Structures are given as structure tokens and as C-alpha cells.
Amino acid sequence: MTTIAKTQAGTEFEENGRKTQTLILILTLLAFLVRLWGISQHSYWFDEAREVLRSLTTWPDVLFVTDGADPPVYRLLLFPIAQITTHEFWLRLPSALFSGASVYLVFYWLKKLNLPRLGLVTALLMAVSSVQIYYAQEVSQYSFTVFLALLLLITYEQAGRSGAVRDWVALTLVTVIALYSYYGLAWLLPILDLHLLWRVWQKRDKQQWISIIVAHVIIGLSIVILYFSMLSLHMNRFSTNKDLEPLFVNPGWRASLRQFDDFFLDGFVQFFVAPFSSIPWRWVPQVFVLLTFAGSFYLCRKSKVSCLLVVYFWGTVAILFLVRFIGIYPLGGRYGLAVLPLFFVLLAAPVEGLRRWPILAYGLGLALILLQVFFWPRLAGSVNPWLTLPLESLRPAVEYLNEQAAPDDLVFVYYGAGPAYKVYQQDSPLETVYGSWFRDRPLAERLAEIQQAVDQRPRFWLAMSHIYQTEDEELLGGLAAGEPGYVVIDSYLAENAAVFLLERSP
Structure with missing residues (x-):
């Protein structure tokens, strides 16, 4: 037994x-x-x-x-x-x-x-x-x-x-x-x-x-x-x-x-x-x-x-x-x-x-x-309002830029978008300038760097991602009030990412 x-x-x-x-x-x-x-x-x-x-x-x-x-x-x-x-x-x-x-x-x-x-x-x-x-x-x-x-x-x-x-x-x-x-x-x-x-x-x-x-x-x-x-x-x-x-x-x-x-x-x-x-x-x-x-x-x-x-x-x-x-x-x-x-x-x-x-x-x-x-x-967002993930959607914004950009357009890539932009645009023929890491720098210095890179061109693209608080609004407002001034004439907004086409004011 x-x-x-x-x-x-x-x-x-x-x-x-x-x-x-x-x-x-x-x-x-x-x-x-x-x-x-x-x-x-x-x-x-x-x-x-x-x-x-x-x-x-x-x-x-x-x-x-x-x-x-x-x-x-x-x-x-x-x-x-x-x-x-x-x-x-x-x-x-x-x-x-x-x-x-x-x-x-x-x-x-x-x-x-x-x-x-x-x-x-x-x-x-x-x-x-x-x-x-x-x-x-x-x-x-x-x-x-x-x-x-x-x-x-x-x-x-x-x-x-x-x-x-x-x-x-x-x-x-x-x-x-x-x-x-x-x-x-x-x-x-x-x-x-x-x-x-x-x-x-x-x-x-x-x-x-x-x-x-x-x-x-x-x-x-x-x-x-x-x-x-x-x-x-x-x-x-x-x-x-x-x-x-x-x-x-x-x-x-x-x-x-x-x-x-x-x-x-x-x-x-x-x-x-x-x-x-x-x-x-x-x-x-x-x-x-x-x-x-x-x-x-x-x-x-x-x-x-x-x-x-x-x-x-x-x-x-x-x-x-x-x-x-x-x-x-x-x-x-x-x-x-x-x-x-x-x-x-x-x-x-x-x-x-x-x-x-x-x-x-x-x-x-x-x-x-x-x-x-x-x-x-x-x-995140749809069901759970307390979940804020660091998700970004620069890829569709870059695709839109590639469709709309003229061959002689310049692209200024704001620092937060730099790494992802380099991945997605490895073979891009567009002239590109990458901003320095300047989150902690005064707004005036950041605007001056963009103005210097643009060098009074009639228009340019601004690519942004990894945006901190309202720095996109601050930059666009500062560029519009600058000398020369640049205003947004086209844009593609995605999740924590965007591209803006800015034209020099008359």
C-alpha cells in the first residue's frame, strides 16, 4: 500500500x-x-x-x-x-x-x-x-x-x-x-x-x-x-x-x-x-x-x-x-x-x-x-489620466517636412530633436544645423543661436521634439518679435514633436 x-x-x-x-x-x-x-x-x-x-x-x-x-x-x-x-x-x-x-x-x-x-x-x-x-x-x-x-x-x-x-x-x-x-x-x-x-x-x-x-x-x-x-x-x-x-x-x-x-x-x-x-x-x-x-x-x-x-x-x-x-x-x-x-x-x-x-x-x-x-x-492618456510617458512622434513630422520642403531650405533642429532627427534623416539632402544643448540658457541666447544659423534667409524649417514645458511657444514668440522677425506659415504638430516652416517678416 x-x-x-x-x-x-x-x-x-x-x-x-x-x-x-x-x-x-x-x-x-x-x-x-x-x-x-x-x-x-x-x-x-x-x-x-x-x-x-x-x-x-x-x-x-x-x-x-x-x-x-x-x-x-x-x-x-x-x-x-x-x-x-x-x-x-x-x-x-x-x-x-x-x-x-x-x-x-x-x-x-x-x-x-x-x-x-x-x-x-x-x-x-x-x-x-x-x-x-x-x-x-x-x-x-x-x-x-x-x-x-x-x-x-x-x-x-x-x-x-x-x-x-x-x-x-x-x-x-x-x-x-x-x-x-x-x-x-x-x-x-x-x-x-x-x-x-x-x-x-x-x-x-x-x-x-x-x-x-x-x-x-x-x-x-x-x-x-x-x-x-x-x-x-x-x-x-x-x-x-x-x-x-x-x-x-x-x-x-x-x-x-x-x-x-x-x-x-x-x-x-x-x-x-x-x-x-x-x-x-x-x-x-x-x-x-x-x-x-x-x-x-x-x-x-x-x-x-x-x-x-x-x-x-x-x-x-x-x-x-x-x-x-x-x-x-x-x-x-x-x-x-x-x-x-x-x-x-x-x-x-x-x-x-x-x-x-x-x-x-x-x-x-x-x-x-x-x-x-x-x-x-x-x-496613457486615454484611460489613465495620471500617466505621462516621455513618448514622442517626430517621425511623422519629419516625413511631412520631407514632403513640403524646398531643395534649398535650411532645417534648424532644436536640441531635443537632434538625436531622433539624425536617425530618421541619415541620407537627407537638406542643409541642416543642429542646435546646442541649451535648455538652461536664457531665451535671448537661444534665439540668437537660431538667428545666427539662419543668417537672414527668407525662410527655414524648425524641427522640435523632447519639448520642455512651453519652450516651443517661447521660441516662436521670440522669433516673431526678433530682428528680422520670422512667423509660422506652415506646421505639423505631433505628440511632443513638431516641425514649423517660418518665413521672414516683410
Whole structure:
């Protein structure tokens, strides 16, 4: 009887496992399809266009582009695509692929930790995550960052558990790729490394010590090379252009510590749950803070393994706060995406913890899903009035310009439209002048630069995008009142983008 019972239990486990595997594959496919919905509807916005231009750099110069804020691995992934096409769909597709793959990967990771139910709920939340979907439709390294964060969690766990040579090779390779992809991933490593050292020390195995030393020597050498090739320049840029004055200087370390809850609320919770939104009710993100606390409490009571996930999350958040505290790296937002998978684990934990009360569990899970759906990028403006995404539509404006412009027309490209205009007009025969970055310069200086570039021509085109507040109205008014004056005689207005044909006043 005992043998029969064990056989039946084993068969049931295998059947449930197959059903779960099928479910997660369907969920991953649906997540990928959602990320493709409207992926090429909008033009490249400012940051995207700059990334496209970096990817268009010739080989091997693409390895050493330093005008961006990150090292080159993601550019290398885009490089072969950009040599063939610069269409939005194809250059955004890698982001969608990595974002969709992360849904499966988070389940795989938690299943390896013997937490399959938690993995399924977390995968579901990540599948509908608004911030994941937003970055899945952007030419940027941020979906790749979440994917690499999960690979780091998996490889460090596997190396600590089995310690086979292939596991140490995988750990070293993934860590080097992560460091050469996005600096923000570095802040996940200290807590993972401490736990790994503890596990190796517990094994008392000489071979394991050799493996961890060799892995860290290789990783250390890669960091040294990265520092001298790019990181030193970028650290200086962060400290000068990102307004990262150390928090212990102003407003002081005591005040900074007291503000930690606000940093966490705005920098992590609200951005991860409702990115680029202006929710009028402060209690909404506060509820999610309470859910992360509840999830932390539940996981620490559940098992030692699940409690480690809590330590990983809060330990990494503390490290991110520390590096911002001393003024060397920004805090939260896209700079904190390394902890996004762990954040969703904590959100999923209360849903699993309520499984004894199915109505409450399903109710909480449904509420979390609906809130994420409400902040999907495709619902901005039409359904969700609090969602203001940095979307721009310069491409149709440029197409209109090309149809209407005379061969001898001059185009002045205002600074915000510069990167996208260069992408869309790579082979344009029109004479083009690109404005300097002068958002912070007085209006008179900006007008003077345009007047100097135009040089009293009878007419010219003004291309604008990435428009800040009412600077388009200020410029057009200033040009009309200038000497000589220029008035708008034709225009094409799109979402946060426009082209104007201006003619000199009599």
C-alpha cells in the first residue's frame, strides 16, 4: 500500500509539474505578445535615439563610445541590427525578448529554490508589470538589466549549491557581462557575494576556495579594465552632471536617514508599480510599501531559503542608499532595476501567504494585476489620466517636412530633436544645423543661436521634439518679435514633436 501511495503521489507531482510548466510557457508567450502591442507606434524619443546613434557607430569604435552612461554590451547586441535597419520594431525587439524571457526566468529561479508557487505568482505579476512593459518597448538596456539580474541570482545560487566547474564558469561569465552592461547591477553583487562566501566557507572544500578565488580574480581584472576604459569617466559625469552632492553634506546624515522612507517610496515602490505617473493619492504607493513589509515577514517565517530573498532585497536597497548617500550613484528609478525581480517576489509573497483563504488570495492577486494593467503604456492618456510617458512622434513630422520642403531650405533642429532627427534623416539632402544643448540658457541666447544659423534667409524649417514645458511657444514668440522677425506659415504638430516652416517678416 505504501509503495502504491508513493507511486500515485509521484505521478500526481509529475502531472502537476507538467501543467505548471505548460502554464508558465503560455504566460511567457502572452507576456511577449503584450510587449509587442504597439511597440513601433511611437517614434524614438530622445534617450532611445541616442542609443540608436551609438549602435550605428562603426566597428570597433562602438566598443568605446563614452557619450552614454553605460558600458557597451547592449550596444553590441544592437550593432548588427542597426547596420541593417533603424526601424523602431527591430531595434526595440531585443528589449521585448529579454523582458518576456524574464517572466520565465523568475519562475525558473524560484522553482530551483523549491518555491514554485511563489515563482508562478511572481511570474504573473512580472508579466503584467507596467514598468517591465514600458522598458520592453524602448531601445535601452533596462529590460536586459532585469534579465541579467535574474541570471546573477540563478548563477550565484547554483555555484553556492553545487559548486561544479561549469557553475563557476557561468557565474564568472554572467558577472562580467552584467558589469559591462549596466553599472547598476554592481550593487546587487555585494550581498550575493557575502552569501556565496559563507556557503563556500561552510563546505570546507579546498577546490571550492580555488574556484571562488579564480572567479574573483577574473572579475576583478575585468573591473580594472572597465574602470580605466569607461567607469572613471562616467563616475565623474555622475558626480558633476547628476547633482549627486553627498547626502551627508547637505542636508546632513541624520536628516538623510530620516528621509529613507521617502527615498524608498518614491525611488523604488512608486516607480516599480506606477512609473511616470502622478497619482494624486499618496496612500496608493504606501499600500505597496506595506505589502513589501508583509511579504518580507511571510517569507522570513516560511523558510531560511525564502528569508534569504528578503535579505537580498533589503540589503541591496541599503547599499543603493549608501552609494547615493556618499554621492557616487543615483538612487531608485531605472537606476534601481537590479532589485526589481526581488521586489515582485515580496509583492507576490502575501498572495501566496493567503492561500488558506482563496477568496482573499485571488482578490489581492487580481487587484495587483488590475493596477498594473491600469498603468500600461498603451493606456496613457486615454484611460489613465495620471500617466505621462516621455513618448514622442517626430517621425511623422519629419516625413511631412520631407514632403513640403524646398531643395534649398535650411532645417534648424532644436536640441531635443537632434538625436531622433539624425536617425530618421541619415541620407537627407537638406542643409541642416543642429542646435546646442541649451535648455538652461536664457531665451535671448537661444534665439540668437537660431538667428545666427539662419543668417537672414527668407525662410527655414524648425524641427522640435523632447519639448520642455512651453519652450516651443517661447521660441516662436521670440522669433516673431526678433530682428528680422520670422512667423509660422506652415506646421505639423505631433505628440511632443513638431516641425514649423517660418518665413521672414516683410
